[in-house]
Amino acid sequence: MALVELKDLSFKYQLADEFALKRINLKIEEGDFYAIVGANGSGKSSLCYAIRGFIPHFHRGDFSGEVLVADQSNSQRKLGEIGLDVGFVFQNPFSQISGVAMNVYEEVSFGLENLGVAKEMIAHRVEEIMTLLEIEHLRQRNPYNLSGGEQQKVAIASVMVMEPRILILDEPTSQLDPVGTEQVFKAIELMKNRGMTIILVEHKMELISYFANKVAVLKNGELLLDGPIQDVFTSPVFAHSQIKPPVYVEVNSELKKHFDYCCEEVLTHEQCTALLHSLKQRSAIEK
Amino acid sequence: MINVTELVYRYPTGFDALRGINLQIDHGEKVAIIGQNGAGKSSLVKHFNGLLKPTSGDVTINGVNTKEKTTAQLSRWVGYVFQNPDDQLFKNSIREELLFGPRQLSTDQVKIDEIVLEIAHLTGLESSLDKNPYDLSLSDRKFVSIASVLTMDQDVVILDEPTAGQSDDKIALLESIVNYLQEKGKTIIVIAHDMEFVAKNFTRVIVLSGGKILMDDSADRVFAQPEKLRQSQLRPPHITRLCLEFGLPVCFNVPEFVEAFVNSCCKRS
Amino acid sequence: MVCLLTFYEQKRSWFADLNPITKLYFVGVMFLIPFLTDNLLILTSYFLLILALAYSSKIFNRFCNTLTRIILPLLILLFIMQSLLYPGGEKIICQIWFMSVKQEGVIFASTIGLRLLIVIGSILVFLITTHPKDMIMALEQKGVPSAIGYIVLSTMQIIPHMEMMSKRILDAQKSRGVEVEGNIWVRAKAYLPVVVPLILSSIAQLENKVMALECRAFNAPVKKTSMVDFTLTGADRFVRIIVILILVAAVVGRVASLWL
Numbered sequence: 001m002a003l004v005e006l007k008d009l010s011f012k013y014q015l016a017d018e019f020a021l022k023r024i025n026l027k028i029e030e031g032d033f034y035a036i037v038g039a040n041g042s043g044k045s046s047l048c049y050a051i052r053g054f055i056p057h058f059h060r061g062d063f064s065g066e067v068l069v070a071d072q073s074n075s076q077r078k079l080g081e082i083g084l085d086v087g088f089v090f091q092n093p094f095s096q097i098s099g100v101a102m103n104v105y106e107e108v109s110f111g112l113e114n115l116g117v118a119k120e121m122i123a124h125r126v127e128e129i130m131t132l133l134e135i136e137h138l139r140q141r142n143p144y145n146l147s148g149g150e151q152q153k154v155a156i157a158s159v160m161v162m163e164p165r166i167l168i169l170d171e172p173t174s175q176l177d178p179v180g181t182e183q184v185f186k187a188i189e190l191m192k193n194r195g196m197t198i199i200l201v202e203h204k205m206e207l208i209s210y211f212a213n214k215v216a217v218l219k220n221g222e223l224l225l226d227g228p229i230q231d232v233f234t235s236p237v238f239a240h241s242q243i244k245p246p247v248y249v250e251v252n253s254e255l256k257k258h259f260d261y262c263c264e265e266v267l268t269h270e271q272c273t274a275l276l277h278s279l280k281q282r283s284a285i286e287k
Numbered sequence: 288m289i290n291v292t293e294l295v296y297r298y299p300t301g302f303d304a305l306r307g308i309n310l311q312i313d314h315g316e317k318v319a320i321i322g323q324n325g326a327g328k329s330s331l332v333k334h335f336n337g338l339l340k341p342t343s344g345d346v347t348i349n350g351v352n353t354k355e356k357t358t359a360q361l362s363r364w365v366g367y368v369f370q371n372p373d374d375q376l377f378k379n380s381i382r383e384e385l386l387f388g389p390r391q392l393s394t395d396q397v398k399i400d401e402i403v404l405e406i407a408h409l410t411g412l413e414s415s416l417d418k419n420p421y422d423l424s425l426s427d428r429k430f431v432s433i434a435s436v437l438t439m440d441q442d443v444v445i446l447d448e449p450t451a452g453q454s455d456d457k458i459a460l461l462e463s464i465v466n467y468l469q470e471k472g473k474t475i476i477v478i479a480h481d482m483e484f485v486a487k488n489f490t491r492v493i494v495l496s497g498g499k500i501l502m503d504d505s506a507d508r509v510f511a512q513p514e515k516l517r518q519s520q521l522r523p524p525h526i527t528r529l530c531l532e533f534g535l536p537v538c539f540n541v542p543e544f545v546e547a548f549v550n551s552c553c554k555r556s
Numbered sequence: 557m558v559c560l561l562t563f564y565e566q567k568r569s570w571f572a573d574l575n576p577i578t579k580l581y582f583v584g585v586m587f588l589i590p591f592l593t594d595n596l597l598i599l600t601s602y603f604l605l606i607l608a609l610a611y612s613s614k615i616f617n618r619f620c621n622t623l624t625r626i627i628l629p630l631l632i633l634l635f636i637m638q639s640l641l642y643p644g645g646e647k648i649i650c651q652i653w654f655m656s657v658k659q660e661g662v663i664f665a666s667t668i669g670l671r672l673l674i675v676i677g678s679i680l681v682f683l684i685t686t687h688p689k690d691m692i693m694a695l696e697q698k699g700v701p702s703a704i705g706y707i708v709l710s711t712m713q714i715i716p717h718m719e720m721m722s723k724r725i726l727d728a729q730k731s732r733g734v735e736v737e738g739n740i741w742v743r744a745k746a747y748l749p750v751v752v753p754l755i756l757s758s759i760a761q762l763e764n765k766v767m768a769l770e771c772r773a774f775n776a777p778v779k780k781t782s783m784v785d786f787t788l789t790g791a792d793r794f795v796r797i798i799v800i801l802i803l804v805a806a807v808v809g810r811v812a813s814l815w816l
Contacts, residue, residue: 039454040426054767058761080775088771091452095764099710099717100689102459102566110689116771122781144302144633144720151323159771174452177323177480179520203454206525244455246539247483247525255544269525273532276548280533283552338727357737358730367731373760374721374728377752387749391733421756436732 001071002027003197004051004166006093009065011055022221023065028041028214033188035208035229038218039242045091045203047218048168050074051199053082069166084115087164091171096158097143104146104154105130106141111162129161131209132187148175156184161192167191168199176240186210205246209233209267217241230265248272255279288314288474289335289443294344296330296498304330304499307344314442317465317475319485319506322495323520327480331495332445335476336365348443363392366441370448372425372432381407381423381431382416388439402438409467410434411460426457433464443474450481462488482524486510486539494519511537562627563683565623569613570791572685576694578792579682585799586678590671593813596663599670605680606677615684623673623680631669638665693782702774710765718754786814 009024021043028034036044049055053074056063068076090096101107105126112122130136133153138146143154152175160167169188173181185207192198202208208215209229216226217238224241225232232238233245237250244250252266252275259279266272289312296305304327312318320328334346337358346353348364369375374444378384385406389399407413411414415423420431433449449461458481465488468475478530479485485492485506492509494502496519502509510516510523513531523531526544535547571579586606590599610619640652642661649657692705730736730750736746769775 010324039456040452041424052771058767058770078775078777079770080773080777083770083773083776084778088767090764090768090771092764095761096768096771097766098769100692102687106689109783111772113689113783114776114778116778116781119781119783122483122783162773171452175324175448175480178522179517181325181480182522203452207809213471239547242454242456250541251526251529251545254541255548258545269528271531276529276533280552333727336731338730353759357735358727359733359735359737361732367728369724369728369731371724373757374725375732375752377749377756388732439733 002068003030003032004028004199005066006047006050007066007068009050009067011050011061011064012062013059014061016061018221019062019069020221021050024223026216026223026226028197028199030197031192031195032214033212034115034200035212035215036199036201036218037203037205037208037215037241037243038224042218042242043169043221044218046221047216048088048170048199048201051166052078052086052088052168053079068175083164085165087159087162089156089159089167089169089172089176092173093148093155097151097154098158101143103140104135107143107154107196108158108161111158115162125161125163129157129187132183132190133157133160134183149177149180152176153180153184156187160187163191163194164194166197166199168201170201171203172200173204174204181207194274203243204232205244206248206269209248210245210269217243230267233267234265259283260273288312288316288344288349290347291331291334292345294331294346295342296334297338297342298330304498305334308498308500310493310500310503312474312476314474315469315472315490317469317489318477318493319489320476320493320495321480321482321485321519321521322477322501325494326519327498328495329447330498332367332447332476332478335445336367337361337445338353338367362418362439362441364441365443365445366436366439367445368433368447368449370451372428373419375432375435376420376428379419380417381412381420381434384413384420384431384435385416385438389433392439399438402440406434406437409437409464416531426453426513427480429453430457430460435527437464437468441473443476444468445476446478447478449477450479450484457496458484482510482522483526486524486527494521506539507537510539559674563680563682564687565615565618566687567614567685569615569685571609571613571681573791574795575786575788575792576686576691577698578746578788578795579686581796583678583682584801585803587675589803590674592806592810594667596666596670598809599667599674603670603677606674606681610670610681612678612686613681613685615681616683619677619680622684623677626674626680627676630672634669634672635662635665636648638662638668685783690784690786693780693784695778695787697782702780704722706774710762718758721757722754725750725757728753 006024009021010019011021012019024282031156036047038044046055049059050067057079069082074082098107101110108126108130109122113127130139133156135153135157138150143151146154152172156172172182176184189211212229214227215229215232217224217232219241225235227235233249233258238245246267248266248268251272266275291308291310294305294308297303308331322328330339334353336354337353340354348361353361376384378387385403386399389402393399407416412430412434414424418553420428450458465475489506492506493500494509501519502515510527513523516522524539526539526541527537530544533548535551538544538547590602593599610616639661640655641659642658642664647659649659692702693704696702726736734746734749735742
């Protein structure tokens with residue numbers, strides 16, 4: 001029984017001409033690390049809003065179909081209630097700053113205070129998440145004085161620390177440098193290992209193929225493909241998605257023009273180097 | 288063209304953003320500035336159009352010291368596209384937005400109309416000229432703000448993280464814009480975190496870290512030094528990492544890598 | 557530039573440590589008592605009381621700087637207008653060119669000015685010594701919905717927030733050739749390219765902000781943890797009594813002055 005289920009979901013924003021989401025049917029199991037990919041404007045953020053309940057509670061428009069989270073329909077629950085199950089990190093870090101915190105430490109604690117978590121637990125969890133995302137050095141800084149990338153990490157920390165059952169992240173690394181990006185992905189992986197279900201909108205395919213286990217591809221508001229990573233990225237339908245698969249998929253198909261070997265899924269750096277090493281050994285032996 | 292001498296910049300909060308930068312960028316160069324969050328990239332390029340004035344040291348544009356001019360005056364030569372388009376857009380239609388900048392600089396309406404059409408075509412906005420910018424998605428609005436600076440036809444164009452949050456098709460559009468600017472002989476300066484985009488499109492890469500220049504060299508040489516890049520929280524492009532792991536010459540695209548790999552396998556005989 | 561969205565300064569003092577509601581009692585009384593008297597001496601003493609409070613709360617410099625920044629232009633305008641244009645004034649203090657400075661005008665301006673200083677000064681003392689989260693929490697414990705506390709906070713933040721955003725927008729527009737340095741006409745032309753993005757961005761951001769707060773469980777149907785203890789101390793009770801006594805004395809004084 002899926003933790004999140006979208007049944008025939010369609011939605012058009014009030015002032016829009018086109019539907020942002022068209023008859024989406026999707027199931028997300030508990031413990032999944034589900035990536036949502038697609039070109040800009042394909043409906044990724046809208047899909048996430050629907051799971052969190054912002055569509056239809058906050059964004060009005062033409063809504064049909066059903067969104068079930070933990071077997072309960074979002075349409076029948078209040079936003080505040082859905083929030084106890086579903087955490088959300090938005091794209092824009094600046095507008096996620098609460099405005100009630102004098103420093104980063106208070107900012108990260110804010111969500112836990114609102115959840116009524118005990119004081120001692122708050123201190124423990126905040127320290128842990130700040131260490132994980134390497135933002136301890138920012139603890140006394142005013143959140144508004146940080147750079148965009150630093151603000152993004154603080155926003156992620158502030159939501160992750162709340163340990164929701166389902167964590168949705170909408171392009172959380174768009175402003176981060178490469179190492180910062182990896183730190184965030186590793187932290188997300190840790191959350192997943194603790195039992196959180198992850199829904200991640202991203203453009204960085206190489207990292208998705210390493211960390212995620214399933215992916216949904218959106219195009220013009222429709223669900224083009226969904227399922228396990230290897231099935232989706234190697235599917236011929238993927239070519240219609242307007243986005244590129246991880247670079248290693250291209251390496252694999254290019255190598256096949258020169259070498260004769262069984263179809264192997266090559267989606268990550270590790271898989272690619274393993275393949276290349278074996279091909280090198282094989283050609284050394286053959287010579 | 289752009290000369291930076293012993294540039295030091297300290298923010299009013301006391302934070303030392305730039306600690307002695309020496310740099311020269313010539314006409315027509317394509318430069319990418321990369322580095323960790325907080326390394327001083329934006330602080331550096333904001334000196335090129337006078338938004339920031341040096342605490343000590345000098346920045347000259349075409350021989351003119353930026354301390355002697357306002358940003359609006361320098362905007363005749365230096366264009367800056369900010370990361371957030373919503374800080375800029377205020378007209379009712381995209382056409383008006385594109386017309387705004389050039390009208391500050393000149394009164395030749397014929398020439399202005401020509402360039403607006405050209406840039407609209409380049410940035411994929413021709414069919415949206417009569418729309419309100421806020422009717423478009425954030426990703427498309429970024430192109431409106433890029434277009435509204437390009438219509439000013441300045442010698443130097445600075446793009447601050449144009450690739451952030453963009454999907455592959457939009458990045459391809461950005462690449463065609465960079466090519467167009469190069470053909471026109473413009474000096475292009477880009478700040479980016481997308482290493483693939485930087486490696487493929489920029490011949491010169493400057494790496495900043497902690498307010499200083501860590502490396503200033505060709506893309507080939509910069510991305511061949513992963514240890515040094517790590518100092519500024521950076522990584523080489525994915526395909527380059529494969530090159531380095533297999534002892535192959537640094538390259539940035541798949542066909543080149545595979546060819547080099549195949550050759551290296553054949554050489555073993 | 558240190559960016560603060562509230563006036564709050566993290567300094568501990570006897571006044572800062574009081575329950576926020578107690579401080580609001582103080583503010584409430586300071587709103588009322590200036591309007592119960594016309595006596596300049598009494599009004600001045602009320603203001604001196606506020607200054608003394610600011611001093612003993614270790615926020616004197618901050619208080620004076622902010623108050624001056626907010627009120628000084630207004631006060632100057634008030635004095636000029638009233639001194640020179642007060643209707644029906646007869647006692648002339650001095651002449652400036654063709655205009656005469658009238659004593660009644662000066663007295664009137666002083667009364668209004670002092671009232672302004674007292675009202676705004678007391679709010680300022682409250683804001684500088686109260687952590688915004690504490691204010692929301694204290695109100696919530698009194699039964700006020702957290703949403704209202706947040707609306708109050710956001711309203712207070714509007715001006716500093718816009719100040720912060722307008723700097724970014726100004727930079728973007730300067731880069732497009734909009735000249736902002738110069739005489740008043742030059743700056744007037746820069747108005748529209750700055751104000752329009754400011755308002756549009758603020759509205760868009762407000763929407764995002766509400767959603768983001770929602771995602772910090774602001775409206776969660778659970779009781780919030782308070783990091784601060786809001787039980788009333790002896791100091792709280794003492795201050796509340798004193799403040800009410802001041803109010804009573806002011807009312808009695810007013811009634812008495814009307815009778816006699």
